[in-house]
Amino acid sequence: MSVSVVLFTADLRLYDHPPLRAALEGRRQVVPLFVRDQAVAAAGFAVPNRLAFLADCLRDLDSGLRERGGHLVVRSGDVVEEVCKTAAEADADEVHMSADASAYAHARERRLRRALEAEGRRLYVHDAVTTAVGPGTVTPASSDHFAVFTPYFRQWSGQRLRDVLTAPRVVRVPSGVGSEELPSRASVPGVSPGLAEGGERAARERLTAWFRSGLAAYQDRHDDLAGDATSRLSPHLHFGTLSPVEVVHRARGAGGPGAEAFVRQVAWRDFHRQVLAARPAAAHADYRTKHDRWRSERTARDDIEAWRQGRTGYPAVDAAMRQLLHEGWMHNRARLLTASFLAKTLYVDWRIGARHFLELLVDGDLANNQLNWQWVAGTGTDTRPNRVLNPVTQARRHDPDGAYVRRWVPELREVAGAAVHEPWKLRGADRERVEAYPDPIVDLADGLARFKRARNRA
Structure with a gap:
């Protein structure tokens, strides 16, 4: 019986999986392979929340394969080297994988194709999987x-x-292909306490x-x-x-x-x-430059740290940043609000914010994260690049009675209604009750004026 290798990447499922279905055609045996890519770790993308969620996903994928008579093979190292080793061990004549969009993914695909062809094996890359x-x-x-x-x-x-494909009923894996132990969430330090469960x-x-x-x-x-x-x-x-x-x-x-x-x-x-x-460079460079002279990590250190910790003095911004710290996830409207506050109100380089998000977000996706940050910063695809989201206006509109703020900012839980969005306006005993909460780190009017000057719109 002929053998195929299926390289799982960002497609950790059995339902509607074209590479797996193609690999199984003709009643082939299949090696379901996942490689813990050393290049991902070296680039800083192997962060705790995603590693923990990944561990859940791999264990669930292995469980689903075992229900069908197979199992997952896990290796660590260089993807190209490990795929070639696995294919040789299994005497596989073809490898199937999903297409991806990043420059790294394209380079990996080219390297893998050359290496497999040199050994007389074929690589099949499937679109519309991720x-x-x-x-x-x-x-x-x-x-x-x-x-x-x-x-x-x-x-x-x-x-x-x-059309949507059903999950296979049987997966036959050839014997003699070794695997590392599956990772577990419990072995990953620094995971957000409220991180959701992963797996299909x-x-x-x-x-x-x-x-x-x-x-x-x-x-x-x-x-x-x-x-x-x-x-x-x-x-x-x-x-x-x-x-x-x-x-x-x-x-x-x-x-x-x-x-x-x-x-x-x-x-x-x-x-x-x-x-x-x-445009692969958009992962780190302006898609449409405005020639900004952003405040850097050095010049805006205190403001950046206040933003990261949810201590800016603007409750909706702080609630969102604390949700990110606790869950490794943030509401989409809150992502826009917090990004606008950093990039435009504080006029800090969007790459600093994008990097922080990627360090914590369980869904930290290079394309979505970087290009959404650029959209908000006005250097991306937004047709209104100079729009600024006012955090108080946004809070009143999307959290009118302050329930979201009170959920994530305990210092303000005693403040009733919409007053929670502007605690600096409280007086007397009401202000004393929230004294643990910081004053705003910037006046919104001053931040807007600075941004307009920087964009030559003052």
């Missing part, structure tokens, strides 16, 4: 990618998505529950900070424990304004991937 629509599938007439979301979304929406089972349970009780209201409630009415599926999409193709099919099947708004968010994820695939 995205609903693959990067480069839709392009404008005059460019290799869309730089504005709305026209991209129109073409994206017109694409016929591939948890993902599918959350998807089903949210489609049943949250999807219909998503259009009206997705910006409700206290209501926590978003899907919280982003970590599962990041690790591939859910298929974006399946998610879009199911949402469209449900129909309605909530489903349409949710599908639009999935399209934003694909949009950022096609931007990054076409």
Whole structure:
């Protein structure tokens, strides 16, 4: 019986997995392989929250494979070297994997293809596994990618998505292929205490529950900070424990304004991937420079640290940053608010904020994170690059009675109603009760004026 290797990357699932289905064609034996990539650790991306969530995902994937007669093979080191070693041990003639968008992923694919071909083996790379629509599938007439979301979304929406694949019933793994011990969450230090559970089972349970009780209201409630009415599926999409193709099919099947708004968010994820695939430097350089002279880590040290710890004196900003510290996750509206505060109100280099998010976010996705930060900073694809989100206005609009703030900022729990958003205005005994909470680190008017001067708009 012929043998294939399936290299799992950001697709840690059994349902709707085209590389796995292709590898099993013709009743082949399959080596399901995951390589703990030393280059990811060397680049600083192997952070506690994602390592812990990954451990959950790998254990769940192994469990699902064992239910089908197989098991997961785990190796550590250079991906190309480990795949070639595994293929040689199993006498496999082909390797299947999912396409990805980053410059590193493209370089890894080229290296792997050359190495396998030198040994007489073939590499098959499958699109639309980690995205609903693959990067480069839709392009404008005059460019290799869309730089504005709305026209991209129109073409994206017109694409016929591939059919959803069922999970295999049987996975036969050849004997004699060694594996390292599976990692465990318990062995990872520094994990956020409120980090969610990883793995395909948890993902599918959350998807089903949210489609049943949250999807219909998503259009009206997705910006409700206290209501926590978003899907919280982003970590599962990041690790591939859910298929974006399946998610879009199911949402469209449900129909309605909530489903349409949710599908639009999935399209934003694909949009950022096609931007990054076409412009890899956008991961670290301005996509559209405004020639900013940002405040640096050295010149804005105290302000940056106050922002990181949730001690800026602006309750909505601080609540969001404390949620990030506790859960390794943050509400999407809060991400926009906190990013705008750092990049525009404090005028700190967006890369500093993006790096902090990647150090903590369980869904810390290079394309989404970097390009959303650039969107907010006005150096990315935003068609209104000089917009500034006022944290007080945003708080009043999206947390009108202050419940989100009181949940995450215990110093302010005794402040009733919307007054919680401006504690510096409290007087007398009310102000004394919240004296442990800091005063604002910057006047909003001063921050806005500084930003306008920097952008030559004063």
